[in-house]
Amino acid sequence: MKRVYLFVFAIILIMVSCGQGEQNKNNQKDSSQTTRSVENAETSVPGIEKLEFTDSVQLKANENMRYDRELFRVRAGKKISLIFKNTGAKSATSMTHNVVILKNGIDIADFADIARNAKTEQYVPSSLDSLIIAHTRLVSGGDSDQVEFIIPKPGIYDFICSFPGHWGTMQGKIVAQ
Ligand SMILES: [Cu+2]
Incomplete structure (x- = not known):
């Protein structure tokens, strides 16, 4: 019985940590997109x-x-x-x-x-x-x-x-x- 609980606990841990990893990746993507659009604003004029x-x-x-x-x-x-x-x-x-x-x-x-x-x-x-x-x-x-x-x-x-x-x-x- 104990082993089964441990196994389930381990799976939950893995799922949670994967989810956080995914979230971090998304955050990184967001901040790099912001930087890029600011750079565009400074080096572009209409036409x-x-x-x-x-x-x-x-x-x-x-x-x-x-x-x-x-x-x-x-x-x-x-x-x-x-x-x-x-x-x-x-x-x-x-x-x-x-x-x-x-x-x-x-x-x-x-x-x-x-x-x-x-x-x-x-x-x-x-x-x-x-x-x-x-x-x-x-x-x-x-x-x-x-x-x-x-x-x-x-x-x-x-x-x-x-x-x-x-x-x-x-x-x-x-x-x-
Ligand atoms: Cu002149």
């Missing part, structure tokens, strides 16, 4: 899935005070070329523009508010270096500039023209995945 990955961010702007493109999709950790052409007239009175790619999480308005006072540094003050991934020089009408950069981590990175008063219309996003 990004329709864009091809590029290693060449090519931008143009003129007197309209807008970039010709406002969304790019790149690979994190890969070398990217930024080529900016000011297609305005080659004239001393033409607007000058630049492209400043900011690290993610930087407030554009706050950045621009400090940058606008840095005329001697072409509106990219060295005091804000730690907030910048890369930037072109200030480009006159008919001229262009090219720089290379790497975005180390996946995320959404804003780019703006830091010439005073331009960032409101001259901005876009680079999504690194």
Whole structure:
């Protein structure tokens, strides 16, 4: 009789421990799914899935005070070329523009508010270096500039023209995945 009780007890023990194992597995699955969806939220914007990955961010702007493109999709950790052409007239009175790619999480308005006072540094003050991934020089009408950069981590990175008063219309996003 005792042996039968022991046997039944053992079976119950096995069933209970298996059930807990199953539950732990489910918990693990849930938490990894949450992490994955948070990562997606940080590296995705509407329409990004329709864009091809590029290693060449090519931008143009003129007197309209807008970039010709406002969304790019790149690979994190890969070398990217930024080529900016000011297609305005080659004239001393033409607007000058630049492209400043900011690290993610930087407030554009706050950045621009400090940058606008840095005329001697072409509106990219060295005091804000730690907030910048890369930037072109200030480009006159008919001229262009090219720089290379790497975005180390996946995320959404804003780019703006830091010439005073331009960032409101001259901005876009680079999504690194
Ligand atoms: Cu500009």
